[in-house]
Amino acid sequence: MSEEKKFFTRMGDGSIVYMTEAEIKDDIRAGVMDAADRGKIAPLTEDEMNHIYDIVTMPGGIVGVDPKDAIVTSNDSGSDKISTKCSIPVDRSINAMIHERVLGADSVDIGYSDYNYKTVKGVAKREAGVLKRALSYTTMPLFYGAMPNLGFYTKPDGPVDNWAVLLPEGKIKEAMAAQEEAVDHAVRDIVFVAEQMYDAGADGFMLDTSGAAGDADFLVSLKATELIKEKFPDMGVEIGMAGEFVLGMHGRLKYNDVRLAGLYPHQQVKLVEQAGASIFGAVVNTNCNMSFPWNIARVCTFIKACSEVATIPVHANAGMGVCAIPMCENLPADIVSRADKCLIEICKIDGL
Secondary structure, eight states: OOOOOEEEEEBTTSOEEEEEHHHHHHHHHHHHHHHHHHHTOOOOOHHHHHHHHHHHTOSSSOOOOOGGGOOBOOOSSGGGHHHHHSOOOOOHHHHHHHHHHTSOOSOEEEEEEEEEHHHHHHTHHHHHHHHHHHHHHOOSOEEEEEEOOGGGGBTTTSSBOOHHHHTTTTOHHHHHHHHHHHHHHHHHHHHHHHHHHHHHTOSEEEEEEETTTOHHHHHHHHHHHHHHHHHOTTSEEEEEESOSSOOOSSSOOEETTEEOTTOOHHHHHHHHHHHTOSEEEOOOBOOTTSBHHHHHHHHHHHHHHHHHHOSSOBBOOOSTTBTTOOSSSSOOHHHHHHHHHHHHHHHOOSBO
16 A cells, blocks of 8 residues: 655744645644634635645745736835845845846835834934935835834833833833833834935835734834824835734723724734725734644635735735744745745735
8 A cells, every 4th residue: 555645845933844635634724713713704715725735735846826916025124135144245225226136026125224213213314315325226116114113112222111021010000101102202203214214205114013012012003104194195104014913012002993902914904004004014923833734724814804804905924934934044935935826816915
């Protein structure tokens, strides 16, 4: 009796694993049901789950989509990838040209090496000069981006008390007040930087890894976007999330009467729309202990629900540790291309 055929795939940490047809299909169904249960959303159909199976087991190292289904890309801190990932010292404006003319990127984010707005505020004029130089060399849209990174506003380096210290001490009200104060500081800094970049000619503005410090962090992005669009209505704003689920570090913060804690992508996108953002960067976290079939099925369930309710473009954040991409430094093209194909063909996303 011949041994049952096994297919090459990977775990969420990038390690290679061989799985049978039954194992892959079981993991796909389990991933779908996990997302449906957590997000209170509809599961994928049988045809969609079978389509994921077909993509997971396709022969070849890299798979692709029909040319008519190709989509655009945006990115976070894309201007430093060659220097940081490849250890090749390249100026950011040159880096942008390489992405445009060699790698075929649709846009690039010109971001500072210390990728947060509190730091950028102090060098905003100089950063605007970097952006302006890059704009003069390229044709594609250039964003300027960084993270709200609310934790940077805590003592000893920032002006407010550290809620991560206050909460374990039982100082709940003080921790909540500190987060609310930090929100105000962060919004002012972001809007200040946006003004410098708009004056330099930025095509767009990126608020990356929103919600990394919880619901107050997400609120910063929403409030800042509102003000930026009020001041500069012709500049696009992309809000990219930090995770699939908004952590309730504060727990009571609301935006337009909607509590932020506990929101999943299909709920996050509606508030992002209300704030006036142009693109929503949806995120679903990769589970390192589970297989790629489980992860991508779970991702597609969440992202499909998000795409169905969105009225602005949805760009799935397909990078290290999110949207079924393995949590490893050098991303395996076999999995990245399969994740992208699933997101495009099943979730009907607008970009990556």
